[in-house]
Amino acid sequence: xxxxxxxxxxxxxxxxxxxxxxxxxxxxxxxxxxxxxxxxxxxxxxxxxxxxxxxxxxxxxxxxxxxxxxxxxxxxxxxxxxxxxxxxxxxxxxxxxxxxxxxxxxxxxxxxxxxxxxxxxxxxxxxxxxxxxxxxxxxxxxxxxxxxxxxxxxxxxxxxxxxxxxxxxxxxxxxxxxxxxxxxxxxxxxxxxxxxxxxxxxxxxxxxxxxxxxxxxxxxxxxxxxxxxxxxxxxxxxxxxxxxxxxxxxxxxxxxxxxxxxxxxxxxxxxxxxxxxxxxxxxxxxxxxxxxxxxxxxxxxxxxxxxxxxxxxxxxxxxxxxxxxxxxxxxxxxxxxxxxxxxxxxxxxxxxxxxxxxxxxxxxxxxxxxxxxxxxxxxxxxxxxxxxxxxxxxxxx
Numbered sequence: 001x002x003x004x005x006x007x008x009x010x011x012x013x014x015x016x017x018x019x020x021x022x023x024x025x026x027x028x029x030x031x032x033x034x035x036x037x038x039x040x041x042x043x044x045x046x047x048x049x050x051x052x053x054x055x056x057x058x059x060x061x062x063x064x065x066x067x068x069x070x071x072x073x074x075x076x077x078x079x080x081x082x083x084x085x086x087x088x089x090x091x092x093x094x095x096x097x098x099x100x101x102x103x104x105x106x107x108x109x110x111x112x113x114x115x116x117x118x119x120x121x122x123x124x125x126x127x128x129x130x131x132x133x134x135x136x137x138x139x140x141x142x143x144x145x146x147x148x149x150x151x152x153x154x155x156x157x158x159x160x161x162x163x164x165x166x167x168x169x170x171x172x173x174x175x176x177x178x179x180x181x182x183x184x185x186x187x188x189x190x191x192x193x194x195x196x197x198x199x200x201x202x203x204x205x206x207x208x209x210x211x212x213x214x215x216x217x218x219x220x221x222x223x224x225x226x227x228x229x230x231x232x233x234x235x236x237x238x239x240x241x242x243x244x245x246x247x248x249x250x251x252x253x254x255x256x257x258x259x260x261x262x263x264x265x266x267x268x269x270x271x272x273x274x275x276x277x278x279x280x281x282x283x284x285x286x287x288x289x290x291x292x293x294x295x296x297x298x299x300x301x302x303x304x305x306x307x308x309x310x311x312x313x314x315x316x317x318x319x320x321x322x323x324x325x326x327x328x329x330x331x332x333x334x335x336x337x338x339x340x341x342x343x344x345x346x347x348x349x350x351x352x353x354x355x356x357x358x359x360x361x362x363x364x365x366x367x368x369x370x371x372x373x374x375x376x377x378x379x380x381x382x383x384x385x386x387x388x389x390x391x392x393x394x395x396x397x
Contacts, residue, residue, distance in 0.1 A: 030293055031300035039350035040357055045387050048357055051364035052384045053104045056096055056377065057113050064116035065124070067092035067374035075312055077371060083131030083138070085372070090128050090141030092374045092381075093120055094148035099381035101151035103388050118152055121145065122165075126172060133195025136180055139187050139207060142173045146214040149173070150221060170223045177211060178229055186236025187211050188250060202252035205240040206270045206328075208233050209277035213335070216280045234281050237274050245290055247274045261320035264297060265304045269325030272298065273332040276339065291336050292344065298333055299351040305329060309359075309368045323369030327382035330356065334389035346392050353390040356383055 060066055069085045079085060097117045104110035125145045128138040153166045182188055183196070186203025193200040212233050215225045240248035242257060246267035253262055260266050271294045279286035298305075308317030309326045317323075330352065337348045360366055360383070367379035 030296065032296050033299035033351055035347065036350040036354050040353040040390075042391055044357060045353055045391055048360055049103055049384055049387055051360065052366065052380050052387075053100070053107065053110055055364035055380055056100065057109055059377065060113050060116065064118075064120035065089050065093040066096045066117070066377035067372070069372045071370075071373040073312060073370060077314075078135065079137075079372075080135060081131045083129060084135060086124070087128055087131065087137035087141050088372065088374050090125055090138070091144045092378045093117055094125070094141065094144035095378050095381035097121060097148040098144070098151050099384040101148075101155050103384050105155065118148075121148055121152070122169065125149075125169070128176070130180060130199075134191050136187075136189045136191060136199055136201065139177070139180055139189050139211065142176050142180075143207070143211045143214045146170055146173050146218050150214075150217045153221060167221065167223050170218050170221070174215065174218065174223065174225045174229075177215075178226060181229060181232070182236070184236065184251065185232025186251070187233070202250050203233075203236045203240075204250040205237055205247040205274050206249075208236050209270070209273035209332075212237070212277040212281060213273065213332075216277075230281060234278065234283070237278060238283075241274070241278075245271055245275060245286075245294060247271055259320070260318075261315065263319065265301060266319035266321060268298055268301060268305050268319075269321065269329030272329055272336050276332060276336050279339065288340055288344070291340055295333060295336060295348050295351075298329065299348070299355070302355060310370070312370055314369075324371065324375075326368035327366060327379045327386070331382040331386050334386040338389055349390045349392050352386060356387055356390070359383075 056066065061068065067089050069079070069088075079088070097114065100110055100114040100117065104114070125141065128141040128145070130136050130138055149166050149170045153163050153170075156162055177187070180187065180199055182201045182203045183198045184203065186208035188199070188201035188203045189207060191199040191201040193202075212230065215230065219225065236251065237247070239254070240251060242248070242262070244264060246262065246264045247270050248254060248257065249261045249266070249270070253259060256262065275286050275290060275294055279291070304319055305321060305326050308321035308323045311317055311323050314322040314324070333348075334352060337345050337352065340348070356366070365376045365380045366383035367375040369375055
């Protein structure tokens with residue numbers, strides 16, 4: 001499937017928008033979701049998570065990874081070489097390892113599957129590379145690989161030898177992110193400009209945010225990325241940031257800020273990650289009010305994302321939204337909820353559970369976009385980690 005075709009589809013997508021953002025100082029009101037009636041119980045969330053974990057255990061590959069290329073359709077995402085699928089599998093497996101580390105370490109069967117997944121991460125993650133001059137899907141594997149390695153580090157805190165091995169593995173993934181950084185700063189996953197050694201790609205806001213959030217987790221372990229790499233990534237997101245904290249899809253759209261995909265409804269699945277990335281790296285303008293405003297938008301306007309869910313053509317839905325932003329957006333929303341003061345969280349946790357629980361499939365999985373056979377695993381991983389954060393803390397005595 002060509003890039004030109006994808007962009008043609010995007011440009012022909014129907015255009016709808018939120019009402020224009022209003023100035024709160026003039027008494028105007030931004031979208032606000034209603035309080036959830038009959039919120040999900042802790043038991044309901046636990047049961048859904050157990051079914052999701054069981055799905056992942058039943059569908060692990062023999063080599064310890066998750067996801068494969070055995071399920072195709074008439075319209076497949078561009079994957080020109082086998083390296084594309086190693087990159088997909090790397091990102092997918094890393095997400096599942098993250099999810100199992102967070103949700104399933106008390107289950108012996110889950111621990112066994114996790115250990116097999118960790119072994120795959122140790123052995124195969126270093127092999128991720130740019131597959132062709134125009135395709136850089138390995139960026140996803142490097143970013144989520146770092147997140148997986150961070151959780152692997154914390155899982156066995158007494159194994160110092162293993163922890164040192166993990167730190168070296170994280171440092172190598174950071175080195176690879178430096179190699180494949182855009183010449184302008186930030187990260188993208190296509191280079192349709194020149195195919196140069198240092199990618200000439202226009203960075204996208206959301207993958208740059210994904211990388212920066214992962215690098216912050218590594219930084220907290222003491223494995224630090226070069227300062228210039230961080231500054232250039234932050235600057236890339238800032239260039240794509242609009243006054244209302246919606247974000248451009250990518251820098252190549254800087255002269256089309258009012259395209260549907262760049263407006264608030266089109267940014268619903270990106271603003272959470274971008275806001276969080278800037279906040280983590282010191283942007284004081286991303287305060288709790290900004291975080292709450294965009295969580296309010298997400299839940300008040302959630303159907304804009306939902307209408308793109310499971311559609312087979314990227315960006316064919318309203319606001320040019322692609323299905324694969326659904327669980328991605330909600331996962332990063334869950335991290336934004338965690339970043340709020342404890343008293344502010346329950347309202348949004350209830351909304352998060354209300355959205356995710358009804359979408360679980362009969363087999364226990366969650367998925368949002370048909371991507372070969374990767375979507376079941378990555379969708380389930382995102383959902384599990386989100387639901388983990390939707391569980392309200394017990395009341396303090």
